[in-house]
């Protein structure tokens with residue numbers, strides 16, 4: 369499957385999972401030193417090769433249609449870690465709802481309520497609110513001291529990376545589920561996994577939790 373075909377297939381999965389209200393969200397995949405990214409205002413469920421833009425790792429537009437104005441988010445994730453090969457950014461309802469609340473902790477806006485969130489997503493810090501399309505969204509992510517594969521952007525949505533698009537979409541689904549469970553339990557006396565339980569899971573699954581990034 370080509371990089372463009374992988375983007376088109378991932379768009380269908382995201383829409384089928386109900387994670388792209390309206391035509392929101394954008395996806396990218398790294399292909400060598402190039403990034404293939406969806407254009408602004410495209411419907412993720414009906415992507416064609418003509419909806420895909422090509423930029424380099426500085427964000428310079430090098431081919432295809434103009435990229436989504438949220439390209440700095442994607443570039444920041446690729447520049448943070450070579451292991452990030454695909455990025456999914458969504459305005460999915462539960463992630464957006466949770467991004468409007470105060471963060472649970474500095475290293476993770478979402479509390480560790482289930483093992484699966486710790487294993488498959490890991491710590492998910494909250495980035496400050498920025499005007500849509502503001503390039504500071506990218507610089508905030510680059511500057512985050514935390515090791516991360518996912519982040520919430522305040523009053524905006526989620527961002528996840530993966531080793532390929534399937535991995536990134538799986539992680540976006542798990543993040544949405546974690547936000548849904550956090551909201552469902554927000555007003556009740558709930559049990560959060562304790563530090564020892566979280567550390568054991570994070571070590572076993574090599575998932576970032578409480579860890580600082582190497583690069584900062």
Ligand SMILES: [Zn+2]
Nearest residue numbers: 438459524525
């Ligand atoms: Zn957005």
